[in-house]
Amino acid sequence: MIDTHSAAPAATVVRRTKRAPSKGWLFILPFLVVFVAFLLAPLLYAGYLSLWTKGLATGTTFAGFDNYTRAFGDPSFRKGLWFVLKFSLVVIPLQIIVALVAALVLDEVTGRLARFSRLVIFLPYAVPVVLGALMWGFLYSPSFGPIEQIATAFDVRAPFLLSQGNIFYGLLNVVTWQWSGYYMIIIYAALRSIDSSIYEAARIDGAGARQIAFRIKVPMVSSALVLILIFSLIGTLQFFTEPQILGPIANGSVTPDFTPNIYAFNLAFRYAQFNYASAISFSLGFVVFLAVAIFMVATRKRGSIFT
Amino acid sequence: MRPRHVGAKLLLLAMCAYFLVPVWWLLVASTKNAEGLFSGSGALWFNGFHLFENLGDLFSFNNGEFLRWLGNSVLYAFAGGAGCTVISVLAGYGFAKFTFRGRNAVFALVLGSVMVPLTALVIPTFVLMSNVGLTDTIWAVILPSLLSPFAVYLMRVYAAASVPDELLDAARIDGAGELRTFVRVALPLMRPGVITVLLLSVVSTWNNFFLPLTMLSSSKLFPLPVGIGLWTQLASSNNAGGQSLWNLIIVGSLVSIVPLIVAFLTLQKYWQGGLAVGSLK
Structure with a gap:
Protein backbone atom coordinates (compact mmCIF):
# COMPACT_ATOMS: atom_id res chain seq x y z
CA MET A 1 0.00 0.00 0.00
CA SER A 50 1.38 12.83 38.83
CA LEU A 51 4.60 14.83 38.65
CA TRP A 52 3.45 17.41 41.20
CA THR A 53 2.63 17.25 44.84
CA LYS A 54 0.28 19.33 46.93
CA GLY A 55 1.10 20.08 50.52
CA LEU A 56 -1.02 22.00 53.01
CA ALA A 57 1.75 24.39 53.94
CA THR A 58 3.93 24.28 50.84
CA GLY A 59 1.30 24.55 48.11
CA THR A 60 1.79 22.74 44.80
CA THR A 61 5.40 21.91 44.08
CA PHE A 62 7.17 19.96 41.37
CA ALA A 63 7.97 16.48 42.62
CA GLY A 64 9.46 14.74 39.58
CA PHE A 65 9.15 11.00 40.02
CA ASP A 66 8.77 11.19 43.80
CA ASN A 67 5.11 10.14 43.61
CA TYR A 68 6.12 7.03 41.68
CA THR A 69 8.85 5.97 44.07
CA ARG A 70 6.36 6.57 46.85
CA ALA A 71 3.71 4.48 45.03
CA PHE A 72 5.90 1.42 44.48
CA GLY A 73 7.02 1.59 48.10
CA ASP A 74 3.48 2.14 49.40
CA PRO A 75 2.29 -0.99 51.25
CA SER A 76 -1.34 -0.20 50.30
CA PHE A 77 -0.54 -0.10 46.58
CA ARG A 78 1.68 -3.18 46.77
CA LYS A 79 -0.95 -5.12 48.68
CA GLY A 80 -3.65 -4.22 46.14
CA LEU A 81 -1.37 -5.04 43.24
CA TRP A 82 -0.46 -8.39 44.76
CA PHE A 83 -4.17 -9.15 45.21
CA VAL A 84 -5.10 -8.44 41.57
CA LEU A 85 -2.07 -10.35 40.26
CA LYS A 86 -2.94 -13.36 42.42
CA PHE A 87 -6.58 -13.05 41.41
CA SER A 88 -5.68 -12.89 37.69
CA LEU A 89 -3.55 -16.01 37.97
CA VAL A 90 -6.54 -17.98 39.25
CA VAL A 91 -9.53 -16.37 37.56
CA ILE A 92 -8.19 -16.19 33.99
CA PRO A 93 -7.41 -19.91 33.61
CA LEU A 94 -10.68 -20.73 35.36
CA GLN A 95 -12.76 -18.56 33.00
CA ILE A 96 -10.98 -19.87 29.94
CA ILE A 97 -11.46 -23.49 30.96
CA VAL A 98 -15.18 -22.98 31.63
CA ALA A 99 -15.59 -21.06 28.35
CA LEU A 100 -13.55 -23.55 26.30
CA VAL A 101 -15.29 -26.64 27.70
CA ALA A 102 -18.71 -25.06 27.13
CA ALA A 103 -17.80 -24.02 23.59
CA LEU A 104 -16.37 -27.46 22.71
CA VAL A 105 -19.47 -29.21 24.05
CA LEU A 106 -21.81 -26.80 22.26
CA ASP A 107 -19.86 -27.31 19.04
CA GLU A 108 -20.39 -31.06 19.33
CA VAL A 109 -23.96 -31.36 20.63
CA THR A 110 -26.87 -30.05 18.58
CA GLY A 111 -30.54 -29.63 19.37
CA ARG A 112 -32.81 -27.64 21.62
CA LEU A 113 -30.84 -28.14 24.83
CA ALA A 114 -27.66 -26.92 23.15
CA ARG A 115 -29.33 -23.80 21.77
CA PHE A 116 -30.93 -23.06 25.12
CA SER A 117 -27.66 -23.61 27.00
CA ARG A 118 -25.78 -21.31 24.68
CA LEU A 119 -28.14 -18.46 25.53
CA VAL A 120 -28.24 -19.23 29.25
CA ILE A 121 -24.45 -19.37 29.55
CA PHE A 122 -24.18 -16.05 27.71
CA LEU A 123 -27.01 -14.46 29.75
CA PRO A 124 -24.81 -13.02 32.57
CA TYR A 125 -23.09 -10.79 30.01
CA ALA A 126 -26.40 -8.94 29.61
CA VAL A 127 -26.60 -8.42 33.38
CA PRO A 128 -24.94 -5.19 34.57
CA VAL A 129 -21.79 -5.97 36.57
CA VAL A 130 -23.21 -4.04 39.52
CA LEU A 131 -26.29 -6.26 39.62
CA GLY A 132 -24.35 -9.47 38.99
CA ALA A 133 -22.20 -8.71 42.00
CA LEU A 134 -25.25 -7.73 44.04
CA MET A 135 -27.18 -10.91 43.19
CA TRP A 136 -24.30 -13.10 44.32
CA GLY A 137 -23.97 -10.92 47.38
CA PHE A 138 -27.61 -11.77 48.18
CA LEU A 139 -27.03 -15.47 47.57
CA TYR A 140 -24.06 -15.35 49.97
CA SER A 141 -26.10 -13.42 52.54
CA PRO A 142 -26.44 -15.16 55.91
CA SER A 143 -29.79 -13.45 56.57
CA PHE A 144 -31.70 -14.41 53.43
CA GLY A 145 -29.43 -16.32 51.06
CA PRO A 146 -29.97 -19.98 50.16
CA ILE A 147 -26.40 -21.06 50.95
CA GLU A 148 -26.91 -20.39 54.63
CA GLN A 149 -30.37 -22.00 54.57
CA ILE A 150 -29.14 -25.17 52.88
CA ALA A 151 -26.28 -25.40 55.35
CA THR A 152 -28.68 -24.89 58.25
CA ALA A 153 -30.86 -27.70 56.94
CA PHE A 154 -27.84 -30.00 57.15
CA ASP A 155 -26.96 -28.57 60.54
CA VAL A 156 -23.63 -27.14 59.51
CA ARG A 157 -22.36 -23.58 59.40
CA ALA A 158 -22.01 -22.18 55.90
CA PRO A 159 -18.88 -20.17 55.20
CA PHE A 160 -19.67 -16.49 54.61
CA LEU A 161 -18.13 -16.00 51.20
CA LEU A 162 -17.49 -12.30 51.73
CA SER A 163 -15.54 -12.63 54.98
CA GLN A 164 -11.93 -11.53 55.13
CA GLY A 165 -10.63 -15.02 54.50
CA ASN A 166 -13.18 -16.05 51.87
CA ILE A 167 -13.75 -12.96 49.76
CA PHE A 168 -11.13 -14.10 47.24
CA TYR A 169 -13.31 -17.12 46.44
CA GLY A 170 -16.54 -15.15 46.64
CA LEU A 171 -15.26 -12.71 44.02
CA LEU A 172 -13.74 -15.52 41.94
CA ASN A 173 -17.20 -17.02 41.55
CA VAL A 174 -18.83 -13.67 40.68
CA VAL A 175 -16.29 -12.86 37.97
CA THR A 176 -16.33 -16.36 36.47
CA TRP A 177 -20.12 -16.28 36.35
CA GLN A 178 -20.22 -12.84 34.75
CA TRP A 179 -17.66 -13.23 31.95
CA SER A 180 -17.29 -16.91 30.98
CA GLY A 181 -20.33 -16.79 28.70
CA TYR A 182 -18.98 -13.88 26.69
CA TYR A 183 -15.69 -15.70 26.19
CA MET A 184 -17.58 -18.88 25.34
CA ILE A 185 -19.40 -17.08 22.50
CA ILE A 186 -16.10 -15.82 21.05
CA ILE A 187 -14.54 -19.30 21.13
CA TYR A 188 -17.74 -20.89 19.83
CA ALA A 189 -17.82 -18.50 16.87
CA ALA A 190 -14.20 -19.34 16.07
CA LEU A 191 -14.97 -23.08 16.29
CA ARG A 192 -17.93 -22.72 13.92
CA SER A 193 -15.70 -21.15 11.30
CA ILE A 194 -13.41 -24.19 11.07
CA ASP A 195 -13.89 -26.18 7.88
CA SER A 196 -15.42 -29.49 9.03
CA SER A 197 -13.70 -31.48 6.30
CA ILE A 198 -10.62 -31.34 8.55
CA TYR A 199 -12.49 -33.44 11.13
CA GLU A 200 -13.44 -35.96 8.45
CA ALA A 201 -9.81 -36.32 7.45
CA ALA A 202 -8.78 -36.77 11.09
CA ARG A 203 -11.51 -39.34 11.67
CA ILE A 204 -10.35 -41.36 8.67
CA ASP A 205 -6.86 -41.26 10.15
CA GLY A 206 -8.36 -42.83 13.28
CA ALA A 207 -8.65 -39.83 15.59
CA GLY A 208 -11.32 -40.00 18.32
CA ALA A 209 -13.59 -37.14 19.44
CA ARG A 210 -11.24 -36.23 22.28
CA GLN A 211 -8.21 -36.17 20.01
CA ILE A 212 -10.04 -34.02 17.48
CA ALA A 213 -11.02 -31.60 20.25
CA PHE A 214 -7.56 -31.20 21.74
CA ARG A 215 -5.32 -31.74 18.72
CA ILE A 216 -7.34 -29.86 16.09
CA LYS A 217 -10.03 -27.64 17.57
CA VAL A 218 -8.11 -26.07 20.43
CA PRO A 219 -5.04 -25.17 18.36
CA MET A 220 -7.27 -23.77 15.63
CA VAL A 221 -9.02 -21.33 17.97
CA SER A 222 -5.79 -20.26 19.65
CA SER A 223 -6.00 -16.72 18.29
CA ALA A 224 -9.41 -16.34 19.92
CA LEU A 225 -7.93 -17.71 23.17
CA VAL A 226 -5.10 -15.18 23.06
CA LEU A 227 -7.59 -12.36 22.50
CA ILE A 228 -9.66 -13.49 25.48
CA LEU A 229 -6.59 -13.82 27.68
CA ILE A 230 -5.48 -10.30 26.93
CA PHE A 231 -8.97 -8.87 27.51
CA SER A 232 -9.38 -10.69 30.73
CA LEU A 233 -5.88 -9.79 31.94
CA ILE A 234 -6.49 -6.09 31.31
CA GLY A 235 -9.92 -6.25 32.95
CA THR A 236 -8.85 -8.18 36.02
CA LEU A 237 -5.82 -6.02 36.81
CA GLN A 238 -8.24 -3.06 36.84
CA PHE A 239 -10.64 -4.82 39.20
CA PHE A 240 -13.01 -2.24 40.68
CA THR A 241 -16.78 -2.60 40.38
CA GLU A 242 -17.45 -5.96 42.05
CA PRO A 243 -15.50 -5.35 45.27
CA GLN A 244 -16.75 -1.75 45.38
CA ILE A 245 -20.38 -2.93 45.22
CA LEU A 246 -19.93 -5.83 47.63
CA GLY A 247 -18.01 -3.61 50.07
CA PRO A 248 -21.04 -2.36 52.05
CA ILE A 249 -22.36 -5.91 52.66
CA ALA A 250 -18.96 -7.52 53.21
CA ASN A 251 -18.46 -6.28 56.79
CA GLY A 252 -15.19 -4.51 56.17
CA SER A 253 -13.46 -7.14 54.02
CA VAL A 254 -13.16 -4.62 51.21
CA THR A 255 -10.64 -2.10 52.50
CA PRO A 256 -10.13 1.32 50.83
CA ASP A 257 -6.91 -0.08 49.32
CA PHE A 258 -8.39 -3.45 48.28
CA THR A 259 -7.32 -3.13 44.63
CA PRO A 260 -5.12 -0.43 43.00
CA ASN A 261 -8.12 1.10 41.23
CA ILE A 262 -10.18 1.25 44.41
CA TYR A 263 -7.19 2.78 46.17
CA ALA A 264 -6.75 5.45 43.47
CA PHE A 265 -10.49 6.17 43.52
CA ASN A 266 -10.51 6.67 47.28
CA LEU A 267 -7.35 8.77 47.23
CA ALA A 268 -8.88 11.08 44.64
CA PHE A 269 -12.49 11.36 45.73
CA ARG A 270 -12.32 10.75 49.45
CA TYR A 271 -9.03 12.42 50.31
CA ALA A 272 -8.73 14.82 47.32
CA GLN A 273 -5.16 13.66 46.64
CA PHE A 274 -5.46 13.95 42.87
CA ASN A 275 -1.70 14.08 42.29
CA TYR A 276 -0.84 10.92 44.17
CA ALA A 277 -3.98 9.17 42.84
CA SER A 278 -2.83 9.92 39.28
CA ALA A 279 0.58 8.46 40.06
CA ILE A 280 -1.07 5.32 41.46
CA SER A 281 -3.25 4.83 38.36
CA PHE A 282 -0.27 5.45 36.07
CA SER A 283 1.76 2.89 37.98
CA LEU A 284 -1.10 0.45 37.54
CA GLY A 285 -1.18 1.25 33.82
CA PHE A 286 2.53 0.50 33.68
CA VAL A 287 1.98 -2.89 35.33
CA VAL A 288 -0.87 -3.70 32.92
CA PHE A 289 1.31 -2.78 29.96
CA LEU A 290 4.17 -4.88 31.30
CA ALA A 291 1.90 -7.89 31.94
CA VAL A 292 0.40 -7.73 28.43
CA ALA A 293 3.86 -7.31 26.87
CA ILE A 294 5.26 -10.29 28.78
CA PHE A 295 2.26 -12.36 27.79
CA MET A 296 2.56 -11.42 24.11
CA VAL A 297 6.26 -12.32 24.02
CA ALA A 298 5.60 -15.60 25.84
CA THR A 299 2.85 -16.67 23.43
CA ARG A 300 4.78 -15.64 20.35
CA LYS A 301 7.69 -17.86 21.29
CA ARG A 302 5.47 -20.90 21.26
CA GLY A 303 4.65 -20.18 17.66
CA SER A 304 3.53 -23.73 16.94
CA ILE A 305 0.49 -23.36 19.21
CA PHE A 306 -0.27 -19.66 19.20
CA THR A 307 0.03 -17.86 15.93
CA MET B 1 -24.89 -41.88 18.71
CA ARG B 2 -27.31 -40.91 21.49
CA PRO B 3 -25.52 -42.44 24.45
CA ARG B 4 -22.26 -40.78 23.44
CA HIS B 5 -23.65 -37.37 24.23
CA VAL B 6 -25.26 -38.15 27.58
CA GLY B 7 -22.26 -36.93 29.54
CA ALA B 8 -22.08 -33.76 27.46
CA LYS B 9 -25.77 -33.07 27.98
CA LEU B 10 -25.53 -33.58 31.73
CA LEU B 11 -22.64 -31.14 31.75
CA LEU B 12 -24.75 -28.60 29.84
CA LEU B 13 -27.61 -29.01 32.31
CA ALA B 14 -25.26 -28.45 35.23
CA MET B 15 -23.86 -25.32 33.55
CA CYS B 16 -27.36 -24.00 32.85
CA ALA B 17 -28.26 -24.48 36.51
CA TYR B 18 -25.16 -22.58 37.65
CA PHE B 19 -25.64 -19.68 35.25
CA LEU B 20 -29.37 -19.41 35.97
CA VAL B 21 -29.32 -19.64 39.78
CA PRO B 22 -28.79 -15.93 40.54
CA VAL B 23 -31.41 -14.83 38.02
CA TRP B 24 -33.85 -17.46 39.26
CA TRP B 25 -33.29 -16.35 42.84
CA LEU B 26 -33.87 -12.74 41.82
CA LEU B 27 -37.12 -13.67 40.09
CA VAL B 28 -38.37 -15.62 43.11
CA ALA B 29 -37.24 -13.03 45.65
CA SER B 30 -39.00 -10.26 43.69
CA THR B 31 -42.33 -11.90 44.43
CA LYS B 32 -41.78 -11.96 48.20
CA ASN B 33 -42.53 -9.30 50.76
CA ALA B 34 -39.99 -8.40 53.45
CA GLU B 35 -41.38 -11.05 55.77
CA GLY B 36 -41.08 -13.81 53.20
CA LEU B 37 -37.60 -12.67 52.24
CA PHE B 38 -36.25 -12.84 55.77
CA SER B 39 -38.31 -15.85 56.87
CA GLY B 40 -35.19 -17.99 56.67
CA SER B 41 -36.52 -20.85 54.57
CA GLY B 42 -36.82 -21.68 50.91
CA ALA B 43 -34.82 -18.87 49.33
CA LEU B 44 -35.06 -20.60 45.97
CA TRP B 45 -38.82 -21.15 46.01
CA PHE B 46 -41.91 -18.92 46.07
CA ASN B 47 -43.57 -17.84 49.29
CA GLY B 48 -46.65 -15.73 48.65
CA PHE B 49 -46.99 -13.49 45.62
CA HIS B 50 -46.28 -9.80 46.15
CA LEU B 51 -44.59 -8.87 42.86
CA PHE B 52 -47.08 -6.15 41.92
CA GLU B 53 -47.05 -4.73 45.42
CA ASN B 54 -43.26 -4.58 45.26
CA LEU B 55 -43.33 -2.93 41.84
CA GLY B 56 -45.78 -0.34 43.16
CA ASP B 57 -43.52 0.38 46.12
CA LEU B 58 -40.50 0.52 43.83
CA PHE B 59 -41.93 3.17 41.56
CA SER B 60 -43.39 5.29 44.35
CA PHE B 61 -40.46 5.15 46.83
CA ASN B 62 -38.92 8.55 47.49
CA ASN B 63 -41.12 10.41 44.96
CA GLY B 64 -40.53 7.95 42.15
CA GLU B 65 -36.74 8.16 42.35
CA PHE B 66 -36.38 4.80 40.58
CA LEU B 67 -38.41 5.82 37.54
CA ARG B 68 -36.18 8.85 37.19
CA TRP B 69 -33.05 6.66 37.28
CA LEU B 70 -34.60 4.37 34.70
CA GLY B 71 -35.23 7.37 32.45
CA ASN B 72 -31.66 8.58 32.96
CA SER B 73 -30.28 5.15 32.08
CA VAL B 74 -32.31 5.06 28.88
CA LEU B 75 -31.13 8.56 27.95
CA TYR B 76 -27.44 7.85 28.64
CA ALA B 77 -27.51 4.45 26.95
CA PHE B 78 -29.16 5.69 23.78
CA ALA B 79 -27.41 9.03 23.45
CA GLY B 80 -24.02 7.55 24.35
CA GLY B 81 -24.57 4.25 22.50
CA ALA B 82 -25.92 5.76 19.29
CA GLY B 83 -23.27 8.49 19.21
CA CYS B 84 -20.52 5.99 19.87
CA THR B 85 -21.82 3.74 17.09
CA VAL B 86 -21.90 6.51 14.48
CA ILE B 87 -18.38 7.64 15.37
CA SER B 88 -16.95 4.12 15.51
CA VAL B 89 -18.54 2.94 12.27
CA LEU B 90 -17.18 5.96 10.40
CA ALA B 91 -13.72 5.48 11.90
CA GLY B 92 -13.65 1.71 11.34
CA TYR B 93 -14.58 2.24 7.69
CA GLY B 94 -11.95 4.96 7.35
CA PHE B 95 -9.24 2.75 8.81
CA ALA B 96 -10.23 -0.25 6.71
CA LYS B 97 -10.83 1.30 3.32
CA PHE B 98 -8.38 4.20 2.97
CA THR B 99 -4.63 4.29 3.00
CA PHE B 100 -3.04 7.43 4.28
CA ARG B 101 0.09 8.48 6.04
CA GLY B 102 0.06 7.74 9.75
CA ARG B 103 -2.86 5.31 9.55
CA ASN B 104 -1.07 2.41 11.17
CA ALA B 105 0.52 4.56 13.85
CA VAL B 106 -2.85 6.06 14.83
CA PHE B 107 -4.53 2.68 14.82
CA ALA B 108 -1.80 1.19 17.03
CA LEU B 109 -2.32 4.09 19.44
CA VAL B 110 -6.06 3.40 19.50
CA LEU B 111 -5.55 -0.32 20.19
CA GLY B 112 -2.94 0.38 22.86
CA SER B 113 -5.36 2.69 24.64
CA VAL B 114 -7.43 -0.33 25.67
CA MET B 115 -4.79 -0.94 28.36
CA VAL B 116 -5.22 2.44 30.06
CA PRO B 117 -6.69 1.93 33.56
CA LEU B 118 -10.12 3.43 34.11
CA THR B 119 -8.99 5.55 37.04
CA ALA B 120 -6.13 7.01 34.98
CA LEU B 121 -8.82 8.42 32.68
CA VAL B 122 -11.71 9.14 34.99
CA ILE B 123 -9.72 11.08 37.60
CA PRO B 124 -8.22 13.65 35.17
CA THR B 125 -11.46 13.77 33.14
CA PHE B 126 -13.25 14.67 36.36
CA VAL B 127 -10.79 17.48 37.09
CA LEU B 128 -10.94 18.79 33.50
CA MET B 129 -14.74 18.61 33.42
CA SER B 130 -15.08 20.40 36.72
CA ASN B 131 -12.84 23.19 35.36
CA VAL B 132 -15.39 23.85 32.63
CA GLY B 133 -18.36 23.30 34.94
CA LEU B 134 -19.59 20.09 33.30
CA THR B 135 -19.42 17.72 36.27
CA ASP B 136 -22.79 16.74 37.67
CA THR B 137 -24.49 17.29 34.30
CA ILE B 138 -25.69 14.69 31.80
CA TRP B 139 -22.81 15.64 29.47
CA ALA B 140 -20.26 14.36 31.96
CA VAL B 141 -21.70 10.88 31.39
CA ILE B 142 -22.66 11.06 27.72
CA LEU B 143 -19.56 12.65 26.19
CA PRO B 144 -16.92 10.22 27.54
CA SER B 145 -19.24 7.32 26.55
CA LEU B 146 -18.76 8.25 22.90
CA LEU B 147 -15.26 6.77 23.01
CA SER B 148 -14.85 3.04 22.35
CA PRO B 149 -11.56 1.88 20.85
CA PHE B 150 -12.84 -1.70 20.83
CA ALA B 151 -15.86 -0.71 18.69
CA VAL B 152 -13.50 0.93 16.19
CA TYR B 153 -11.38 -2.22 16.08
CA LEU B 154 -14.46 -4.39 15.56
CA MET B 155 -15.76 -2.12 12.78
CA ARG B 156 -12.39 -2.02 11.05
CA VAL B 157 -12.23 -5.81 10.92
CA TYR B 158 -15.86 -6.00 9.87
CA ALA B 159 -15.55 -3.38 7.11
CA ALA B 160 -12.40 -5.01 5.75
CA ALA B 161 -14.14 -8.39 5.58
CA SER B 162 -17.56 -7.38 4.27
CA VAL B 163 -17.02 -4.47 1.86
CA PRO B 164 -15.13 -5.35 -1.37
CA ASP B 165 -12.83 -2.64 -2.72
CA GLU B 166 -14.05 -3.26 -6.28
CA LEU B 167 -17.56 -2.21 -5.31
CA LEU B 168 -16.33 1.07 -3.82
CA ASP B 169 -14.18 1.76 -6.87
CA ALA B 170 -17.14 1.11 -9.16
CA ALA B 171 -19.25 3.60 -7.22
CA ARG B 172 -16.46 6.19 -7.40
CA ILE B 173 -16.03 5.72 -11.14
CA ASP B 174 -19.78 6.28 -11.50
CA GLY B 175 -19.16 9.66 -9.93
CA ALA B 176 -20.46 9.07 -6.39
CA GLY B 177 -18.76 11.15 -3.70
CA GLU B 178 -17.09 9.46 -0.74
CA LEU B 179 -19.97 10.09 1.66
CA ARG B 180 -22.53 8.83 -0.84
CA THR B 181 -20.41 5.75 -1.54
CA PHE B 182 -20.25 5.09 2.18
CA VAL B 183 -23.98 5.51 2.84
CA ARG B 184 -25.26 3.76 -0.28
CA VAL B 185 -22.72 1.00 -0.86
CA ALA B 186 -20.73 0.26 2.28
CA LEU B 187 -23.27 0.82 5.05
CA PRO B 188 -25.84 -1.76 3.87
CA LEU B 189 -23.07 -4.37 3.66
CA MET B 190 -21.89 -3.59 7.19
CA ARG B 191 -25.36 -3.74 8.77
CA PRO B 192 -24.85 -6.78 11.03
CA GLY B 193 -21.58 -5.28 12.28
CA VAL B 194 -23.28 -1.94 12.93
CA ILE B 195 -26.05 -3.59 14.94
CA THR B 196 -23.48 -5.53 16.98
CA VAL B 197 -21.56 -2.38 17.78
CA LEU B 198 -24.78 -0.53 18.63
CA LEU B 199 -25.88 -3.30 20.97
CA LEU B 200 -22.48 -3.57 22.65
CA SER B 201 -22.13 0.17 23.15
CA VAL B 202 -25.69 0.59 24.46
CA VAL B 203 -25.04 -2.26 26.88
CA SER B 204 -21.73 -0.88 28.07
CA THR B 205 -23.24 2.57 28.67
CA TRP B 206 -26.27 1.03 30.41
CA ASN B 207 -23.92 -0.97 32.63
CA ASN B 208 -21.43 1.80 33.25
CA PHE B 209 -20.86 2.35 36.93
CA PHE B 210 -17.50 3.98 37.52
CA LEU B 211 -17.95 7.00 35.25
CA PRO B 212 -21.36 8.18 36.54
CA LEU B 213 -20.34 7.31 40.10
CA THR B 214 -17.51 9.82 39.96
CA MET B 215 -19.06 12.46 37.69
CA LEU B 216 -22.48 12.82 39.31
CA SER B 217 -23.27 14.01 42.80
CA SER B 218 -26.98 14.82 42.65
CA SER B 219 -29.00 11.63 42.86
CA LYS B 220 -31.63 12.86 40.39
CA LEU B 221 -29.08 12.43 37.57
CA PHE B 222 -28.04 8.89 38.58
CA PRO B 223 -28.44 5.98 36.18
CA LEU B 224 -29.79 2.69 37.56
CA PRO B 225 -26.55 0.96 38.64
CA VAL B 226 -25.38 3.97 40.64
CA GLY B 227 -28.85 4.47 42.13
CA ILE B 228 -29.12 0.85 43.20
CA GLY B 229 -25.59 1.06 44.59
CA LEU B 230 -26.75 4.02 46.67
CA TRP B 231 -29.72 2.05 48.02
CA THR B 232 -27.42 -0.83 48.92
CA GLN B 233 -25.29 1.48 50.99
CA LEU B 234 -28.36 2.90 52.71
CA ALA B 235 -29.83 -0.53 53.37
CA SER B 236 -26.65 -1.98 54.85
CA SER B 237 -25.85 1.06 56.95
CA ASN B 238 -29.21 1.07 58.74
CA ASN B 239 -30.21 -2.40 59.69
CA ALA B 240 -33.52 -1.55 61.29
CA GLY B 241 -35.30 0.28 58.46
CA GLY B 242 -33.22 -1.52 55.86
CA GLN B 243 -35.45 -4.56 55.49
CA SER B 244 -38.03 -3.01 53.19
CA LEU B 245 -35.29 -1.34 51.16
CA TRP B 246 -33.77 -4.75 50.36
CA ASN B 247 -37.09 -5.67 48.76
CA LEU B 248 -36.93 -2.59 46.57
CA ILE B 249 -33.31 -3.30 45.63
CA ILE B 250 -34.21 -6.81 44.58
CA VAL B 251 -37.25 -5.92 42.49
CA GLY B 252 -35.37 -2.90 41.10
CA SER B 253 -32.53 -5.17 39.98
CA LEU B 254 -35.03 -7.38 38.18
CA VAL B 255 -36.52 -4.39 36.38
CA SER B 256 -33.03 -3.23 35.35
CA ILE B 257 -31.91 -6.47 33.76
CA VAL B 258 -35.08 -7.34 31.86
CA PRO B 259 -34.64 -4.81 28.98
CA LEU B 260 -31.12 -6.01 28.20
CA ILE B 261 -32.03 -9.69 28.27
CA VAL B 262 -34.92 -8.96 25.90
CA ALA B 263 -32.60 -6.97 23.60
CA PHE B 264 -30.03 -9.76 23.46
CA LEU B 265 -32.64 -12.42 22.84
CA THR B 266 -34.36 -10.57 20.01
CA LEU B 267 -31.15 -9.47 18.31
CA GLN B 268 -29.19 -12.70 18.73
CA LYS B 269 -28.86 -13.33 15.01
CA TYR B 270 -26.88 -10.12 14.66
CA TRP B 271 -24.53 -10.12 17.62
CA GLN B 272 -23.61 -13.77 17.32
CA GLY B 273 -22.34 -13.17 13.80
CA GLY B 274 -20.85 -9.79 14.69
CA LEU B 275 -18.85 -11.04 17.66
CA ALA B 276 -17.50 -13.85 15.54
CA VAL B 277 -15.79 -11.44 13.17
CA GLY B 278 -13.87 -9.74 15.98
CA SER B 279 -12.34 -13.03 17.07
CA LEU B 280 -11.27 -14.29 13.68
CA LYS B 281 -8.66 -11.68 13.04
Missing part, protein backbone atom coordinates in the same frame (compact mmCIF):
# COMPACT_ATOMS: atom_id res chain seq x y z
CA ILE A 2 2.68 2.46 1.01
CA ASP A 3 4.79 1.35 -1.94
CA THR A 4 2.23 2.45 -4.53
CA HIS A 5 2.05 5.75 -2.75
CA SER A 6 5.74 6.56 -3.01
CA ALA A 7 6.56 4.82 -6.28
CA ALA A 8 3.59 6.33 -8.16
CA PRO A 9 3.45 3.89 -11.09
CA ALA A 10 0.49 5.04 -13.17
CA ALA A 11 -1.28 8.37 -13.47
CA THR A 12 -4.75 7.11 -12.52
CA VAL A 13 -3.49 5.35 -9.41
CA VAL A 14 -1.68 8.47 -8.32
CA ARG A 15 -4.80 10.55 -8.59
CA ARG A 16 -6.85 8.10 -6.59
CA THR A 17 -4.36 7.62 -3.80
CA LYS A 18 -3.77 11.34 -3.67
CA ARG A 19 -7.45 11.99 -3.26
CA ALA A 20 -7.96 9.21 -0.75
CA PRO A 21 -5.75 10.47 2.10
CA SER A 22 -7.78 13.54 3.00
CA LYS A 23 -11.06 11.61 2.67
CA GLY A 24 -9.78 8.84 4.93
CA TRP A 25 -8.97 11.36 7.63
CA LEU A 26 -12.46 12.85 7.29
CA PHE A 27 -14.06 9.54 8.23
CA ILE A 28 -11.78 9.17 11.22
CA LEU A 29 -12.00 12.78 12.31
CA PRO A 30 -15.04 12.57 14.63
CA PHE A 31 -13.49 9.62 16.43
CA LEU A 32 -10.14 11.38 16.67
CA VAL A 33 -11.76 14.42 18.27
CA VAL A 34 -13.36 12.22 20.94
CA PHE A 35 -10.16 10.22 21.30
CA VAL A 36 -8.08 13.32 21.90
CA ALA A 37 -10.64 14.99 24.17
CA PHE A 38 -11.49 12.01 26.38
CA LEU A 39 -8.41 9.84 26.20
CA LEU A 40 -5.23 11.57 25.13
CA ALA A 41 -5.85 14.88 26.87
CA PRO A 42 -6.96 13.40 30.22
CA LEU A 43 -4.11 10.93 30.07
CA LEU A 44 -1.49 13.61 29.46
CA TYR A 45 -3.09 15.73 32.15
CA ALA A 46 -2.95 12.82 34.61
CA GLY A 47 0.70 12.32 33.68
CA TYR A 48 1.30 15.99 34.41
CA LEU A 49 -0.62 15.84 37.70
